[in-house]
Amino acid sequence: MAFAGKAISLTLVFASNFFLFLFSMTSNFFLSFSCSLTTIFFVYIVVKGCIEVVTELTERFTDYEALHLFVTKSIKSLGYQRNLLSLLEEVYKTPCKGSEAQLKIRGIVGGLLYKKILKVKKKNSSGAAKLSSPLTRLVFSLLEKLDSFDEASLKNFMTSLHDLTLSLYLNAKKLRELIAVERLKHRVLQIASSMTLGFVIKTFFVFTRFSYTNLTSNVLTFVSLALLSITIFTTLTCAIQLRHPSFKDLTLCFTLFAALACLPLNGWV
Amino acid sequence: MSSESVIILSSILMAIFSAIFDHQLKELRKRNFTTGSNPLLFKMLSIMRHVHQNIPSSFIALARLDSSRQILPSQLRSLAWKLSLGYRLETKTLDLPPFMGFFDPFTRNEQKINEHMFQEIIGDLRRRLFTTNIRNIITLIITGITITPVIVIISALFYQKGILEVLPIVTSLFYGIVLQLIVVVLKRYASVLI
Numbered sequence: 001m002a003f004a005g006k007a008i009s010l011t012l013v014f015a016s017n018f019f020l021f022l023f024s025m026t027s028n029f030f031l032s033f034s035c036s037l038t039t040i041f042f043v044y045i046v047v048k049g050c051i052e053v054v055t056e057l058t059e060r061f062t063d064y065e066a067l068h069l070f071v072t073k074s075i076k077s078l079g080y081q082r083n084l085l086s087l088l089e090e091v092y093k094t095p096c097k098g099s100e101a102q103l104k105i106r107g108i109v110g111g112l113l114y115k116k117i118l119k120v121k122k123k124n125s126s127g128a129a130k131l132s133s134p135l136t137r138l139v140f141s142l143l144e145k146l147d148s149f150d151e152a153s154l155k156n157f158m159t160s161l162h163d164l165t166l167s168l169y170l171n172a173k174k175l176r177e178l179i180a181v182e183r184l185k186h187r188v189l190q191i192a193s194s195m196t197l198g199f200v201i202k203t204f205f206v207f208t209r210f211s212y213t214n215l216t217s218n219v220l221t222f223v224s225l226a227l228l229s230i231t232i233f234t235t236l237t238c239a240i241q242l243r244h245p246s247f248k249d250l251t252l253c254f255t256l257f258a259a260l261a262c263l264p265l266n267g268w269v
Numbered sequence: 270m271s272s273e274s275v276i277i278l279s280s281i282l283m284a285i286f287s288a289i290f291d292h293q294l295k296e297l298r299k300r301n302f303t304t305g306s307n308p309l310l311f312k313m314l315s316i317m318r319h320v321h322q323n324i325p326s327s328f329i330a331l332a333r334l335d336s337s338r339q340i341l342p343s344q345l346r347s348l349a350w351k352l353s354l355g356y357r358l359e360t361k362t363l364d365l366p367p368f369m370g371f372f373d374p375f376t377r378n379e380q381k382i383n384e385h386m387f388q389e390i391i392g393d394l395r396r397r398l399f400t401t402n403i404r405n406i407i408t409l410i411i412t413g414i415t416i417t418p419v420i421v422i423i424s425a426l427f428y429q430k431g432i433l434e435v436l437p438i439v440t441s442l443f444y445g446i447v448l449q450l451i452v453v454v455l456k457r458y459a460s461v462l463i
Contacts, residue, residue, distance in 0.1 A: 025437060026272045035280040042287035046448065049294045053455060056298075193412045200416075218433060225436055229414075229443065236447050 007048040010235050013250065014047075015040040017231045021224040050236065056132050061172050063133035065101035066108070068169035071161045073105075078155055084143070087154065088113055108140055115144065135168065187249070190234060194253040197226045198260025223261065230257060272434050279437035286445035293452050410450070414443050 018039050022032040070091060077090040092109040096102045108131070131137045139161065205219055230253050421439070 021440065022276055022437065025276060025434070028273060031273055031276060035276055038280050039283055042284045045291050046287045049291055050451070053294060053298065057455075189412055193416065196416060221433060221436065225440060228440060232440075232444055232447055236451060 004048065007044060007051055009247075010047050011040055011044040014043050014231050014235060017224070017228045021221075021228045024221045024224045047235065059130075059132040061176055062100050062104060063131055063136040064165070064168045064172040066104040067133070067136045067139060068165040069101055070105045070109070071158060071165045074158050075162055078158060084154060088143075112140065112144060135164075190249065190253060191256060193233070194230050194257045195260055197230070198257040201226065201261045226257065226261075227254070230254065275434055276437050279441040282438070282441035283444055286441070286448055290448040290452065294455075297452075297456065410446075414446065 015036050019032055019036040022035055023029070026032065073091045073094055074087055077087055088109055092106065092113060096106050131140065201219070201223060231250070234249050234253050417439075421433075421436070
């Protein structure tokens with residue numbers, strides 16, 4: 001599973017930071033290690049759950065888009081096709097531009113043709129795309145069951161569906177746009193907070209190193225805490241953004257943090 | 270309290286927070302992400318009625334879909350059964366969301382209803398997700414919590430080094446708060462996606 005690998009790697013990043021943090025608090029290696037192992041297990045469960053939910057919600061957007069495209073294409077073809085079977089075949093044969101939603105339609109219609117209607121089309125079902133949206137599942141189950149529509153009923157049915165899918169599609173599109181704006185704002189805040197932490201640590205270190213001699217362990221503790229906070233913040237809040245946690249965000253935040261915290265000590269503060 | 274016991278306590282806290290979060294996430298998925306009244310469900314309902322008027326056989330087929338798969342919410346499923354048995358739909362039987370209190374969704378002017386309902390859905394979406402500024406508040410809280418240890422460490426270094434020992438507890442609480450905020454926001458997003 002793709003997301004299991006992601007969850008494992010994110011958990012390992014989290015756990016290594018947690019181990020560093022605990023180890024800087026106490027010199028007891030065994031205690032730090034065993035506590036980190038427990039944390040690995042629980043954080044893995046959390047991250048895996050988050051990734052699954054985010055995947056499912058993201059797929060729903062695509063499902064609604066696919067349903068809308070399917071109905072639109074069906075209505076376009078209704079003038080020439082006289083029954084459900086030929087209509088599905090027409091939609092299936094429409095050139096595919098390679099977008100995710102269109103590929104999904106192709107898979108679904110191929111699956112329908114294979115399973116219920118045209119059993120001769122064996123290889124065309126490209127794995128019967130998995131549907132996460134309950135509404136889309138419902139519509140395609142209905143199509144599977146009803147293969148005796150006449151032209152007039154089909155037209156009414158598709159018009160009704162079009163009405164619904166247009167609302168859903170526009171709704172999902174609007175939601176996606178709003179999420180994109182929020183994501184941008186959130187990303188800026190993430191970077192700003194990691195930069196602030198790095199800047200504060202450096203300023204603090206420069207100001208106190210002449211007045212206080214034994215700061216190393218305290219500063220190490222604080223640096224590892226800051227790293228851990230950034231990890232929690234960046235890894236887990238990715239779920240809020242309805243996207244998969246990526247290493248790019250982590251790397252950017254850590255790099256900015258490290259650049260501001262560790263680089264020229266007596267330099268440009 | 271020694272630093273060892275603080276570390277063990279913080280690990281236990283993290284484990285408890287993780288278990289609670291996992292349970293909440295499972296509950297959310299079990300209910301198929303629908304929480305509270307969802308405007309899109311009412312839209313779906315009006316379409317089902319439309320389908321029923323035009324193609325009775327399709328509606329009966331819709332009602333006879335495998336109920337064990339739990340595709341439709343129970344409210345809609347029971348209504349589908351009733352309609353297929355000749356039951357007349359009454360608006361009073363539905364729990365209408367607050368914004369729909371002033372009109373009947375099943376009048377004849379479908380086009381007007383669709384436009385109105387769509388605007389209301391978008392308006393409700395915006396109101397629920399963004400005009401409350403919930404996400405801005407969450408981000409500010411999280412940023413605030415991230416910066417808070419700075420004050421703790423400064424006071425610890427200059428006055429009481431003992432404060433440093435509490436840092437693992439602060440971290441585990443931070444972890445728990447972030448998880449709870451994720452649940453709140455996921456519920457808000459998921460409730461508008463059927």
